[in-house]
Amino acid sequence: MSNFITPPSPFGRKSSPFYVCECPKCGCRQAYELGDPDSVVCVGDGEPDAMKTVERIPAVCPKCGAKWKKTHLPDLRVY
Numbered sequence: 749m750s751n752f753i754t755p756p757s758p759f760g761r762k763s764s765p766f767y768v769c770e771c772p773k774c775g776c777r778q779a780y781e782l783g784d785p786d787s788v789v790c791v792g793d794g795e796p797d798a799m800k801t802v803e804r805i806p807a808v809c810p811k812c813g814a815k816w817k818k819t820h821l822p823d824l825r826v827y
Contacts, residue, residue, distance in 0.1 A: 764823030766799075769816040771809035780805050 765782035779799040808815055 764821055766821035766823065767805055768819045768821060769805065769809075770819070771812060771814050772817055773814035774809060774812040776809050776811045778810075 767780045767782070768777065769780060770777045781799050781801045782803070782805070783801050784803065805818065806816065
């Protein structure tokens with residue numbers, strides 16, 4: 749039974765800092781990563797669908813002002 753890979757334990761691991769926000773009113777979508785924006789070397793601000801690094805996720809849509817529908821993305825990076 750030593751060949752089986754055990755799934756990662758939820759204990760002791762931080763939750764993923766990745767979110768996708770979608771506006772139910774106008775359909776605007778934006779991906780966000782929680783973190784320090786000053787420590788990011790390369791940010792894709794020129795592309796509309798690029799992930800943005802922010803300290804806090806905005807509560808409302810930047811286009812129409814409606815409340816976001818936030819979806820938490822799992823962290824699939826290998827440590």
